[in-house]
Every structure is written in structure tokens, then in C-alpha cells.
Amino acid sequence: MLIKLTGGRIYDPTNKVSGEVRDIYVEDGKIVAPKPNARADATYDVKGRVVMAGAIDPHTHIGGGKMTIARMLLPEDHRGDPVTRTELTRAGSGRSVPSTHVTGYRYAEMGYTACFEPAMLPANARQAHMEMGDTPMVDKGAFVMLGSDDYFLRQLAAKNDFKAIKDYVAWTMHAAQAIAVKVVNPGGISAFKFNQRALNLDEEHVYYHVTPRQIIQALARAIEELGVTHPLHIHGCNLGVPGNIESTLATVRASEGLRMHMTHTQFLSYGTEGDRHFSSGAARLTELVNKTPNVSIDVGQVLFGQTCTASGDSMRQYAIGKSANPKKPVIMDIECDAGCGVVPMRYRDKSFVNAMQWVIGLETFLLFDDPWRIFLTTDHPNGAPFFFYPHLIRLLMDKGFRDDMLQKINPDAQAQSELLKTLTREYTLDEIAILTRAGPAKSLGLQNLGHLGVGARGDITVYRDDPDREAMFATPEYVFKNGELVVKDGKVVKVVQGATHVVRPDYDKGIEKPLNDYFDRYLTVRMDNFKLPDEEIIRGDNGAIIVQPTGARAA
Amino acid sequence: MPSSSARKAMAERADKELFENVASPFCGTLPDDLTVERTDKGLKVVNNACGQSVAGFERKLPPSSPQVAGKVVDLATAVKHAAKLVGKAKLPLYGGLATDVEGMRAVLALAERSGGVVDHALSEVQYRNFKIVQSTGWIMSTLTEVRNRADFIIIAGSDIHKLHPRFFERIVSPPDSMFDVTAPKRIVVFIGKGLDRSGAKGSRIGEVITLACDNEQAGDVVALLRARLRGFDVKPPKSCGVKLAEINALGELCRNAKYGVVVWAPPSLNFPFADLAVEQFTGLVKDLNQATRFAGLALGGAEAAVTASAVCTWISGYPLRVSYASGAPDYDPYCHSIARMLKEGEGDLLLWIASIGPTLVPPATKLPTIVLGTPGLELTAIPDVFIPVGTPGVDHAGRLVRVDNVVSLPLKDLGRAELPIAADVVASIESAL
Numbered sequence: 001m002l003i004k005l006t007g008g009r010i011y012d013p014t015n016k017v018s019g020e021v022r023d024i025y026v027e028d029g030k031i032v033a034p035k036p037n038a039r040a041d042a043t044y045d046v047k048g049r050v051v052m053a054g055a056i057d058p059h060t061h062i063g064g065g066k067m068t069i070a071r072m073l074l075p076e077d078h079r080g081d082p083v084t085r086t087e088l089t090r091a092g093s094g095r096s097v098p099s100t101h102v103t104g105y106r107y108a109e110m111g112y113t114a115c116f117e118p119a120m121l122p123a124n125a126r127q128a129h130m131e132m133g134d135t136p137m138v139d140k141g142a143f144v145m146l147g148s149d150d151y152f153l154r155q156l157a158a159k160n161d162f163k164a165i166k167d168y169v170a171w172t173m174h175a176a177q178a179i180a181v182k183v184v185n186p187g188g189i190s191a192f193k194f195n196q197r198a199l200n201l202d203e204e205h206v207y208y209h210v211t212p213r214q215i216i217q218a219l220a221r222a223i224e225e226l227g228v229t230h231p232l233h234i235h236g237c238n239l240g241v242p243g244n245i246e247s248t249l250a251t252v253r254a255s256e257g258l259r260m261h262m263t264h265t266q267f268l269s270y271g272t273e274g275d276r277h278f279s280s281g282a283a284r285l286t287e288l289v290n291k292t293p294n295v296s297i298d299v300g301q302v303l304f305g306q307t308c309t310a311s312g313d314s315m316r317q318y319a320i321g322k323s324a325n326p327k328k329p330v331i332m333d334i335e336c337d338a339g340c341g342v343v344p345m346r347y348r349d350k351s352f353v354n355a356m357q358w359v360i361g362l363e364t365f366l367l368f369d370d371p372w373r374i375f376l377t378t379d380h381p382n383g384a385p386f387f388f389y390p391h392l393i394r395l396l397m398d399k400g401f402r403d404d405m406l407q408k409i410n411p412d413a414q415a416q417s418e419l420l421k422t423l424t425r426e427y428t429l430d431e432i433a434i435l436t437r438a439g440p441a442k443s444l445g446l447q448n449l450g451h452l453g454v455g456a457r458g459d460i461t462v463y464r465d466d467p468d469r470e471a472m473f474a475t476p477e478y479v480f481k482n483g484e485l486v487v488k489d490g491k492v493v494k495v496v497q498g499a500t501h502v503v504r505p506d507y508d509k510g511i512e513k514p515l516n517d518y519f520d521r522y523l524t525v526r527m528d529n530f531k532l533p534d535e536e537i538i539r540g541d542n543g544a545i546i547v548q549p550t551g552a553r554a555a
Numbered sequence: 556m557p558s559s560s561a562r563k564a565m566a567e568r569a570d571k572e573l574f575e576n577v578a579s580p581f582c583g584t585l586p587d588d589l590t591v592e593r594t595d596k597g598l599k600v601v602n603n604a605c606g607q608s609v610a611g612f613e614r615k616l617p618p619s620s621p622q623v624a625g626k627v628v629d630l631a632t633a634v635k636h637a638a639k640l641v642g643k644a645k646l647p648l649y650g651g652l653a654t655d656v657e658g659m660r661a662v663l664a665l666a667e668r669s670g671g672v673v674d675h676a677l678s679e680v681q682y683r684n685f686k687i688v689q690s691t692g693w694i695m696s697t698l699t700e701v702r703n704r705a706d707f708i709i710i711a712g713s714d715i716h717k718l719h720p721r722f723f724e725r726i727v728s729p730p731d732s733m734f735d736v737t738a739p740k741r742i743v744v745f746i747g748k749g750l751d752r753s754g755a756k757g758s759r760i761g762e763v764i765t766l767a768c769d770n771e772q773a774g775d776v777v778a779l780l781r782a783r784l785r786g787f788d789v790k791p792p793k794s795c796g797v798k799l800a801e802i803n804a805l806g807e808l809c810r811n812a813k814y815g816v817v818v819w820a821p822p823s824l825n826f827p828f829a830d831l832a833v834e835q836f837t838g839l840v841k842d843l844n845q846a847t848r849f850a851g852l853a854l855g856g857a858e859a860a861v862t863a864s865a866v867c868t869w870i871s872g873y874p875l876r877v878s879y880a881s882g883a884p885d886y887d888p889y890c891h892s893i894a895r896m897l898k899e900g901e902g903d904l905l906l907w908i909a910s911i912g913p914t915l916v917p918p919a920t921k922l923p924t925i926v927l928g929t930p931g932l933e934l935t936a937i938p939d940v941f942i943p944v945g946t947p948g949v950d951h952a953g954r955l956v957r958v959d960n961v962v963s964l965p966l967k968d969l970g971r972a973e974l975p976i977a978a979d980v981v982a983s984i985e986s987a988l
Contacts, residue, residue, distance in 0.1 A: 099872040195847055
């Protein structure tokens, strides 16, 4: 099967192609060298169209228990957006926490071909993968959460041999079928169970006497020495707290040369200036990260409207619960493993704080120099549901539009937005292609994804070049997945099942002995039942597993 | 959809086999530390048994065959007949739903296709919780967390020991727990009369306190406790059976707890407006978290009820009581109760799945009925179509979601009987439409 896309303008930053007119050939699901004389089974005339690799969302909460709690919590969210079954697609519900199938369809209809769930609790891994198994169209993968689990904290507190910590991290990645590791409010989820209500970077956990700094450094080093491509994915201390820019800057400095990814930094870049003691820390954050090449970020942009926040950060979500709208927060302490907090949220442009959050996110995008180290996210659904991405892209690409929107927000926030008004930067299509494809693929170590070179997977999105970038990115003309046309004019035309990406760093199987003892002694699940075998994803969920390479393990 | 042959062990079965780390589908807490032996006499739980698991695993299955109107037919004929009934129906009702994740996935696909209503047999019980979480939120814990962390446990109006015979042994009085700050002796408070307290014994149990009100008044007693904790001058009515001093003392214990847990089981709260009792339990937890740590733990979840609501929620967006009559999910926790619909004569076909326990029978109805049931299901009427199906975790492998809504567990194929798998039967009905 050979297909040909002719005459498109190609934006493929990985291969340094910027808007050149080229034909693309896809044979048996992969991009191949041009075969001008071969007879194509299908030819798509995409003259004048913008052609990019399929988009990749490196941080979107699409699967796992907390999303299903959020779905159950908010029937009112779904009621206005019913999705009817068709001959091709399943029924479901949309809006901020869509049902699984609808999530897959809508991502694909927006030109996305891969999505990564960033907060899979080991104890909830089976359900997270089952939900992702019911999310069609896109490839997927998940970051497993560590850092507030008692096994790791016991290891760290006991000053165990570092090798054992690495073995445990790698074992967990295998057991939970993960592609990366995330730490959320390092140690803080556990500390909250001991009734600590805040945990600063150098504050001791009341029971384990370890600090978030030590936790971050241990995990970041473990990831690096295990050869895992994506660096430790960090949701830092003090999320949402005015003044948290200080601990965020200190966390960046704590990397001490280790690779780190700081996630949804918008929620972690708050100063205390101004009459209301709430201000933007974006300039300070970007100034530091711009010159810290081992650190990457994603933004977690806030956009206005009803959504629902869902996080592993039970400590901070409990505190944020007083702002819940509607007023029904769910908080959980989970399995000596982690926690979660689901807090419905309505971001209002007339609210000073919400408007400042919007400003801070945009400043972060516009002040950040290196597009390879920043990813476009709303932390779906926490800052806004993912279907706001085209709107966000327009805000980044269109200064006039951005200024118009700025006129509509809370006047005090406008008054505190002198910096944003002066930022004339408009993102280019090359930069958007990096933020939404090439960058995430590189950071996650996805071989053959996120670019359009020979050997790449045939995941391709074709847009009409509309000066209204929101309209352009909302409704791609064509989306191909593995070389098959799956979306035409923004509607699914073929349903496919994506693969699950994982990594398998080496570890010493001897770790299972102390782990098994720990499970038998303390837990309510047996170790053998905790582990998620390939078979459940492949046969149970009708999926496929792609093992991405890892570097050599250091010691 | 994996075929039944793919999910069954392919090889010839040995005459005798020992299975370790077996999870029990017969209890919502899915204890997974059982050892079960299969011999030519059937299954035997040889380690970590309880009355429920013995009754479940060791039940002898009567011979059973697919039937149409009471007459034995082959499976293909039964499926064809069932498909004909589903095809004719304008508003089929998919009830019972005691099945595994795969089974629920198949039911939802069929319900969408046929414009039906989806509801679990024990929804009314689960809705005692859902109504509250959907209106006020809550703060909850999970089994492992409580086992290791709780120093103070309130059992609120619920006969936990009867519903979960191993709960006290596994969660309240484990041989040891992780944190040396957790009191070696736990205080256990029963709010309610006639609750089986015999589980509250063992080296980890300290003081056991009982507030002997009627179980229906557990919510009221907790409301009084909350009022006292806020400093309101209130007294229990004489009819309550609990004295003010007892409530005050309980308040003191609550304040002093480091990690208190309020445990209830919705199936026990079998009285009108039981959701309002749940609201008091979760409200107490919310109040106490302002200063110390407290969490709720809701139990129950038999007959795969939690699995049914979880899968229905991620696929439709709603926790059961969903109608696909319009093609899109329409949620109405009152109207789309299948129990209510049957009573009111709504719907025109009932498809009932009871693959776990033999007592989960469909309500009496004049509607044409298809039953996918475990052999020995105690039916009171002959359904139009009966198809015997295996029990997940006994006759075939599967997966279930545990009662605390976080953990899900794999279920083993113990090779008790060669029976069709509910998910496969439902999928074949759909393909035959």
C-alpha cells in the first residue's frame, strides 16, 4: 500500500524542513523515500496545505481512576455534550472530562496521533491502561508516579544502597507499563497523610525525615542512570500557592545538572507582588530556565470556562477544594502509594486570580527561548480541556488576537500585565510544530514519531493554511495514522486502535524478594497481581506495546 | 474482543492443580491472597478462606445448557434467538450486570447498538453513595492505607463483618502495619445496634466502643456528633438510645485521632433516604480534616457492582442508569433505574447477567427475558432464553475493580467448568443483530 501526498508545504523541524514544498510517500505505514515512478494506491493533492507530523500531547490526563472519579462527579459536565453512536464511532460524552472513546476521536479530529497520561499511580495502573485501551485513534503511554509511595520513602529514609532505589524505579516502570516517571508534590502526598499541610523544598517529611529536594534528586538521578529518555517529570511543591515561584526556582537550581522536566509551570510561577499579593513569576522562571539547558518545561495554560482539575497532589487539591466550582471536591489517600484530588473548577476571565493565571501562562510561552524545551499543554483538563489547543495556538501566533483577548480580562489583572502587552512575539509554524510534535517526541524518546523523515511512522496531519490559526488547527483537512486516512475535514472516517509506548530499563530481579515481603506484610494486593502483564494490554485491551529504547544503565 | 478460546488455558488441564494469589470475585474487597486447589471433586479454598469464598468457589454447579423457552438448545441457537429478541426490542433493558470488565465493555457496546438502558442490580445501593459524591464530594481512603495507617475506626450503621468476613482480620487487626506512629492498639467504635462485633478482636484492637442506636439512626447520631464538635448545644432525643456523654466522649476521641476512618457499607444502610446518613458520615470526615486527618471507606460492592459503574462511567460518562434510546447516553438516576422501569412496565425486553452469585435473580417481569447466568441461578420463572455463563475468576480469567475504586485485580481461570464467557456471548448477540 503506497500513498502519496503531493504539493504540501512541509513543517518538519526534526529534519530541518521549514515550509518547503515536497511530496511525501508512505508505504505500509511508514514514510519512504520518494518513488516518483511508482503507482500510488492513493494520492492526496495537498497543494498549499500545511503538512506536519501527527501532534503529540506529552501531558494530558486521559486515563485512570481519577478521571473516572471526575466523570462520575460531573454528570452536569457531560449533559450538554452528548455524543451519538454512528456506524463508525461509539457513543459517549464530551466536555471537560470526556468519555474514553470520545477523547480518542476528538484528539484525532484535532490532528493528534499520540497522548500521554502523566499521572498513573502504580496501584491504579491496570485501570489506567484499561481506560487507555478504550481510547481509540491515538497512541498512548503513561508516566508512573513515584516519590510519595512508602516503599521508596522507606528506601530513601533508610539511606539504602542507591542501586536498590534504581532497581525499584525500574521494576515499577515494568510493573505499571510506563514510559516515564513523574513525581508529584515530592513527598507531600505522603506528608498530607501525616497531617502536614505544606512541604517546602527543604522541609522535612515529618515521619521519614527526607525532603522534597532529596526525593527529586534521587529520582532524577535514578532515571538518568537507568537510561530512561524522558527526564524526571516534576510537579513541584506548593502548587497554586502565591509565592511558589521561590520554591519553583529553587527546584530548577536543585537539578544541579541532572535532566528534569518541570510540568505545568504556570501553576507554580506565582509571586506575591501587587495590591492583591498575587503576581506573575513567569519572567523569573523563564530567565532561569532559558539558561538551564538540562531543564525543560510545559506550561499548563489556563483558559476560561468550566473544567475539572484532577491531580495526584492530594495535599494541594485539599487546600484548593475551597475554590471548587461546583463545590464538591473529592480527595483520596491511596494504598500507601499516592493520592488524588478531583476539584471542579470554573476559570473566569473576570476573576483577578484566573485572569493572572492566563497571563502567566502566556508570558511563559512568549518569554521562553528554546522551543525544543517547552511543550504546549493545558494540563488537560486542569488548566483547560484539550479542545482549547487551537485557541491557545492562535493566542501564541497572533498578537492582535492576544491583545483583543487581554482587553476582556479582569481590569486589575490587565493593569498587572504590562509585560505581556510589550511581548510582540508571534510563534511561527515551525515553532508550533516543535512544541506539539518534534519536541515531545524527542523528549519522550519516541522513535520514528513526531517527524516526517524517511523511516518515520505515517502519522501525518494536513491543515488548510487559514490566517485564523484557531480555525486552522481545530479542523485539519486530513489526518493519517500509520499511513491510513483516519480523519477527513475534522471528522473521523476510520477508527483505529493506537499502540501503548513503554520503556523497559534493566533491573536486578533480586528486588522482587524484598518487594514481595513488603507486599505480603503490608499491602492488600499480592505482588504478582500488582504487576500488569503485556497480555492484559495486548489481548485484554486489544492493544499493542511498543518498547522504546533506553540508554545503557550506569552501574 | 478476545475469543473464549484465547482466554482459556489452551492446554489439557491437569487433574489436580493448586492456584496461589487467587482473587475472590465473591467479595467487593477482592481479597487476592487465597489459595485454591482444583481436584476431580471441584475447587477447595485451602488458604485464607472465609464463608463467602468457600460458598462461592466450592459451590457445585448443576449441569446446565442453553435453553430457549425452557427447552435445551445449542449455544448458537440460543444466541440467535437472543439476537432476534434484542433486534425486535425498542427499549431493551440491560440489567443484573454481575460481570467483569470485558463483560461490561460488551454490554455497553450492545446497549449503544440497540438503544437500551444500562443499570446494575445493586445500583440502588450504590446510589446511596453516588448521590452524595455527586452533590458534595468526599474525602476517602483505600484498604491498604487504612490497614497501615488508621488509629481510630468508626463502623457506622453497617454490618461490616457479615458483608466482609475478612475485613477485620485484613484491615483492622493485621499482624503489623507500616508506621510505628500508628497506635499499636486501635480504637474501634460501632454506631448501631445488633452489628456483628466479633471481628473486632486480636492483638491490634484496643478499646471497642458501641453507641447502641438503631442502625437507621447512625446518620442522626453522627449529625449530633458534628454539631457537638462545632460547639452547638444539642442533645440526643430520648428515643435515640445514645446519651449526650457518649457523643461528647466520641467527639474527644475523634479530635485526638491521627488518622481516623469512618467505614460504612451502603448495602447495610437499608432504609429510606440512606444517602442522607452517608452525607453525615462524609460530612464528619470533612469537618475533622480541618484539624486532623480523617477519611471515609465505603464497602459493599458485591456482584461486580463497582466494576459495572466504573466501566460504564469511563465509556458513557455516567455511573449506570444510562439510556441509549436516542443513540447518545442519557443519564437519569431516577428514570433509568431498571428496577423502577420494570415495576412501571417500561422497556420491552430484559437482558440480565448474573455470572457471579446464584441469588442475583431478575425481578419478576412480564417482559421477554434473556438471562446469562451462572448454572444454578435461582430463577423463579423460565426466561425466553437462558445461557449458562462462567464466573470470572473461577471458570475463566477476567478483571474486576475493587470497592475502593482505585485498585483493579486480575482474576484467574481456575478451570472449574467449561462455560461460555458472558463478554463473548454478548458480543455474539451483537454480531448476530
